[in-house]
Amino acid sequence: MAAHFGRRLRKGAATTAVAAAAVAALSASQAPGVTVDGQGRQTSSDATPSPDDTVDSATGNSPYYTDLPPLNSPSPAPSTGAGEAVPGSAEAGIPATVLDAYKKAEAALREKKPGCNLPWQLLAAIGKVESGQARGGRVTADGTTVSPILGPQLDGNGFATIRDTDNGVYDGNSTYDHAVGPMQFIPSTWEWAGRDGNGDGRKDPNNIYDAALAAGHYLCRFGWDLSDQADLNKAILSYNNSTDYLNTVLSWLEYYRRGTHEIPDGTGALPGGRSDDTTTRPSPSAPGTSSPKPDPKPGKPSGSSPSPGPNAPDTGSPTTPPPSTDPTPTPPPTSTPTPTDTVHHLEDAGTERLTAMAGDAFTERISARAETETGKAVAKVRVRFTVVGDTDTTFTGGESVATVLTNSSGVAVAPALRAGEKTGEFTVRATVVGRAFPGLAYPVTVTERAADALVRTSEAELTCTPGGEFAEPVEVRATYDGAAADGVAATATLIKSADDPTVNDKGPYFKDADGRTIRTLSGLTTDENGLLKLPQLYADDTTGTFLLRITTAGGATLTVELTVAEATTTSPSPSETPST
Structure with missing residues (x-):
């Protein structure tokens, strides 16, 4: 958090930084890591996230903006009435279309999942941290970003390694994935989490209405109640598994809860600091000490990329720092294979025929076993079960996807399925998170309601x-x-x-x-x-x-x-x- 304090103190908001530090300290004591149990529920754990965790978060643990809220209250209107702007008012305001998308998503979740208690301010906090409220509200009338918002290439160079999962459909890259859109979903997560929030028949991660609704459903899965601090922490950490990320989001959440105001689209302040900025700046020097050297390019954060053209995607990620002048290169660290790396295929672990009457729970549950090439079981591997096809059948809890950790026998058992009202056949696909091989497809049948x-x-x-x-x-x-x-x-x-x-x-x-x-x-x-x-x-x-x-x-x-x-x-x- 030292980098946070340095940036905020330079803006003259020392009190806010101290308050944020207090929030961070409190949250850190309540914010364990996130793992998945054998029932497909995410639970807390103090373990350090493994490389496998990154591909099971909404963003793939992509970089995020680290700016903290301004000192002034968010409640006042953007001006004092005398033509003088209130300091920080642009940061306090939320662009009109973006704010509308957050509030519509909250209303939809209040109807679909009332027990989640999702506040729109949480979506606003995540939207601020992920994309600066869609790059200051640069969106069209229907909520689509003027230019695509892309995170950096997730090629393992300072980030997670997530090879292409969408053939470049969403991010334009057929080799590696990028986080996409104002809420920064990676393509593999958007595949099942995407929603149509503006009713145009499409699920577009670059549309703020679609992305906000998808983020709301993502945060409300597993029966989490976001009015409970522990569940709130788990939900935020599942979005990006970083304690610093959690603290930053909580700071903005508290700030927006105190009030905010609407500003015109395209007028929002653009964030500055990012979590992947390796350039550190000293805090303002004390009296009697030498001042730090000025930035080589005043007006731009050190290490930041030049502003994109009007049709170029907004990546928001800094350029790679200049190479070291040390003549002796440091050898790259030797990576230890994760359990996921050793998985060669999935085997059906004895799943019987999956048939249920409309509206009923399935008595049989799907189970899959992760194995090496020689048939040895692989424990602690994430297996994702996804309902595929024209059906309203879901897993218990109302979700169409569940991620389960394999047990010591290499077996992952999916949560129970509950049949919807649509009859017919569909499939449930089981895949290993972080691997590209095909996986398994389980045929499922829902019959009409009957009487005997x-x-x-x-x-x-x-x-x-x-x-x-x-x-x-x-x-x-x-x-x-x-x-x-x-x-x-x-x-x-x-x-x-x-x-x-x-x-x-x-x-x-x-x-x-x-x-x-x-x-x-x-x-x-x-x-x-x-x-x-x-x-x-x-x-x-x-x-x-x-x-x-x-x-x-x-x-x-x-x-x-x-x-x-x-x-x-x-x-x-x-x-x-x-x-x-």
Whole structure:
């Protein structure tokens, strides 16, 4: 954090730096690293992040802006009313379109995942640290950045090594990945985390509405409650696994919570310091000491790249420092292979057929085993399970992706799947995070909701006079394996006979919305208790016994008798003879 203090003190905000240091100290005591347990949940750990951790974060642990909040309160308007700008007001303000995207994402998450308690100020804090609020709000009317925002090439040269995963579709590089867009997602994360936030039918990491909504869902996975400090820390660390990053985001979060204001798009202040800036500057010297040498190019941070042209991508990353003048080059350190490096393939670990009824939880869970080329198990490897295809089936918790650490036997067991309402077949793909081999594809089938039994809820006879109405409604209960079968499709038909299921053209009938006679009802659905109550039944002038047949998905059938007969009249009994 020393570099943080130096930059902020030069801006005359020593008090803010001290406050940030206090926040950092508090957060550091509450901010362990992030690992993944056997259930696919991220949990805390004090272990130092391994190289494998970098490819499982939203940004791939790419560089970020380290500027701290200004000293002045964010609440005042941008000017004092006398034409004089409030110091730091540009930093306090958030560009209008960017602010709107954050607030819309918060509203969407409040509806989809109310237990997450995502504040839009957290998105603003991350957006500030990742891209300076989309490079000061340089976005079009629909929220797309004027030029792409790219992080540095993740080629292992001071950063993680993440080889290309998108064939250059998002970052224009088919060799290595870059973090992309105002929220700096790496392509492999955007593949499953991307969302359409502005309703244009696309998931574009360079659109602030899409990126903000994706970031909100990313931070709300695993059932985290962001009103809880421990869960908040885990969520931020999962975005970029760095304690300094956590402290910087928390500082901006607290700042924005105290208030902010909207500023026009394109007028936001651009950040200066970055976490990958290896050039250190001394703090202002004390009286009586020599002053440091000025920057070689006043007006630009030392080591920063020149401003990009209007059509060039904004990388925001500094240029490589000049090579050392030491004539004896330092040999590169010898890298120790990680467990991920030793994985040659994945094997199915005994997963049975994956089939469930719509709305139900799958009883079988997917399991995969990481192995070396010789078939030896590899522990502590991240296996990512991704739901692929046109389906609304998700893992427990509502996510379409889960990352699980292999156990001592090399096996990773995915969280339980819960079927959505879309029926049909799709796949769940298992891959090793950080490796490029194909992985495994597990076929999954979701069948329609079904019932295997139907019974009436009343034993009363169903009778009516010609031309009248049946007083007793027809209500049935559907069950499957003895439990209430909710949401099951059903059809009710007045048939000619038990052996002839064709529609009867006389006798009892229903009415449609226009009052016309109909004798078949389709599109019926049982309620949450498995109950189905049919509409009012009427009778024409034909007398006799008629049959109503109700069938459901799954094959349950019930035939109900309906009687139409003239009303019977009862003759009074003769009166007794009076006694004499």
